[in-house]
Amino acid sequence: MNEGTGLPCPRRGACEAAAAIARDPALSSYSRVYCEGRHDRCQRVVQLAAGHDVDPRLLPDGRLLPDPEREPVAYAAARGRAPLPPDEQQRRVALLRHDVLDTPAEADLDELTALASELCGTPIALLSLVDEERQWFKSRVGLDARETPRDQAFCAHAILQDEVFEVADATEDPRFAANPLVTSDPSIRFYAGAPLVTTDGYRLGTLCVIDRVPRALSDQQRRVLRVLGRQVVAQLELRESVRVLTRQTRALQANRQELVDAFFEALEGDEREDLQRAFMSRLTHELRTPLNAIIGLSELLLEDDEEDPLTRRKDLTLINSAGRHMLELVNGMLDLAAIESGADAVKPTRFDLEQLVRDVVALLRPAARRGNNTLRATVDARVETVVSDPTKVRQILFNVLANACEYTEDGEVTLAVTRAGDERPRARFEIADSGVGMSEEQLARLFEGFTRFTDSHVRESTGTGLGMTITRALCELLGGEITVTSAPGEGTTFVVELPADGEPG
Numbered sequence: 187m188n189e190g191t192g193l194p195c196p197r198r199g200a201c202e203a204a205a206a207i208a209r210d211p212a213l214s215s216y217s218r219v220y221c222e223g224r225h226d227r228c229q230r231v232v233q234l235a236a237g238h239d240v241d242p243r244l245l246p247d248g249r250l251l252p253d254p255e256r257e258p259v260a261y262a263a264a265r266g267r268a269p270l271p272p273d274e275q276q277r278r279v280a281l282l283r284h285d286v287l288d289t290p291a292e293a294d295l296d297e298l299t300a301l302a303s304e305l306c307g308t309p310i311a312l313l314s315l316v317d318e319e320r321q322w323f324k325s326r327v328g329l330d331a332r333e334t335p336r337d338q339a340f341c342a343h344a345i346l347q348d349e350v351f352e353v354a355d356a357t358e359d360p361r362f363a364a365n366p367l368v369t370s371d372p373s374i375r376f377y378a379g380a381p382l383v384t385t386d387g388y389r390l391g392t393l394c395v396i397d398r399v400p401r402a403l404s405d406q407q408r409r410v411l412r413v414l415g416r417q418v419v420a421q422l423e424l425r426e427s428v429r430v431l432t433r434q435t436r437a438l439q440a441n442r443q444e445l446v447d448a449f450f451e452a453l454e455g456d457e458r459e460d461l462q463r464a465f466m467s468r469l470t471h472e473l474r475t476p477l478n479a480i481i482g483l484s485e486l487l488l489e490d491d492e493e494d495p496l497t498r499r500k501d502l503t504l505i506n507s508a509g510r511h512m513l514e515l516v517n518g519m520l521d522l523a524a525i526e527s528g529a530d531a532v533k534p535t536r537f538d539l540e541q542l543v544r545d546v547v548a549l550l551r552p553a554a555r556r557g558n559n560t561l562r563a564t565v566d567a568r569v570e571t572v573v574s575d576p577t578k579v580r581q582i583l584f585n586v587l588a589n590a591c592e593y594t595e596d597g598e599v600t601l602a603v604t605r606a607g608d609e610r611p612r613a614r615f616e617i618a619d620s621g622v623g624m625s626e627e628q629l630a631r632l633f634e635g636f637t638r639f640t641d642s643h644v645r646e647s648t649g650t651g652l653g654m655t656i657t658r659a660l661c662e663l664l665g666g667e668i669t670v671t672s673a674p675g676e677g678t679t680f681v682v683e684l685p686a687d688g689e690p691g
């Protein structure tokens with residue numbers, strides 16, 4: 187069996203249900219959904235494979251098509267009911283995840299629905315979400331009902347496809363002619379629904395427009411409906427992101443004390459107490475600032491329905507960058523704690539240093555380009571292969587080179603790898619930039635942690651200020667050292683020396 191491939195069902199030629207479906211255009215959606223793709227879910231296939239005598243009226247979703255002669259009303263109703271989408275279960279999970287069913291009206295969404303009605307020239311427009319047994323209207327223009335049974339929902343048909351689903355005259359369409367929404371209030375004649383497709387591909391419902399007279403949309407109106415539908419999804423997904431962020435932020439807040447305790451455990455020795463105290467006070471400040479921004483902005487977004495979409499997007503961008511900054515801080519702290527506590531053990535390996543340097547430089551090319559810098563690296567043939575911990579060497583080089591690129595503009599950053607040490611070979615990495623350089627006071631604080639020198643640098647730094655602290659800790663862990671020389675306006679040169687002849691682990 188060709189599962190979900192879009193190929194026709196292999197039983198189709200001999201299938202009486204397929205023949206009935208093909209004869210009746212009103213049942214064409216069955217053929218699209220099952221016979222040309224998801225016959226792996228077809229109840230006919232299941233029963234045929236089990237050797238049963240199968241009723242030819244058995245439809246792919248397990249229902250029996252009523253006899254049109256003896257049960258005309260049931261037959262008409264059956265034809266009007268849309269089959270379930272093949273991904274119904276996951277689709278419903280996605281709908282519930284958005285936590286929007288049975289929530290109050292929202293101005294942003296009402297505006298989009300009103301715009302759909304206005305631009306398509308219809309008296310009714312709905313933002314309809316297709317639930318298990320009903321369609322529920324999050325937003326509505328020109329209709330009092332809050333929901334209708336799914337059996338009667340035009341939107342249940344519309345969510346079977348990606349394109350706008352259109353019915354020019356429901357009284358002429360056998361799927362809908364007997365539908366109570368057509369035969370009585372609101373007396374639907376014309377329907378057009380743009381499916382609301384989430385970024386992960388689930389069709390939650392539609393933004394639809396309805397008229398009481400037969401008609402058709404122009405190409406432009408169809409396009410407008412599609413675009414407005416995408417805007418509705420964007421709004422729903424923004425709300426979802428804010429909720430997730432708020433949840434995560436609260437969890438992070440709860441874990442902050444745990445992080446602080448872990449950090450204290452990782453540090454030892456009385457002589458470091460002052461340093462610990464200063465470091466912790468900086469850490470608390472560094473974590474509190476983005477946390478306050480995230481909580482304040484997300485609460486504003488949740489409370490303020492009136493905020494215009496542009497301001498909303500700007501606020502969300504700020505929340506996102508504050509969240510990312512916090513994550514980097516926490517990761518940096520965990521890295522540092524792991525190094526200090528010895529949990530991050532050295533894993534000596536023989537590796538190709540030249541290849542590693544090439545990889546790091548390739549990764550940093552975009553950063554160099556952003557500052558309009560040239561980035562060059564050379565590796566002495568005598569240290570092309572070394573024994574050390576490649577992951578840590580990569581991180582050291584990445585941190586120092588990224589720093590050099592960040593604080594240089596319209597200049598150059600170079601890395602020269604040579605051999606040092608007579609008896610025991612060492613790899614010497616000299617990283618030089620022509621950037622803004624540092625004063626003596628700045629040099630003295632460089633490895634302290636949370637050091638960013640934003641006043642005197644070319645661009646505002648977005649880093650955590652932990653990069654150089656981690657770099658020095660890593661150099662020491664590998665038995666090496668890092669030194670730096672710099673002067674304001676004259677660039678900076680870092681020299682990292684690492685043993686290159688360890689025993690492979």
Ligand code: SF4
Nearest residue numbers: 195201204221225228
């Ligand atoms: S109804 Fe079922 S068995 Fe018949 S062609 Fe369609 S998928 Fe195949």
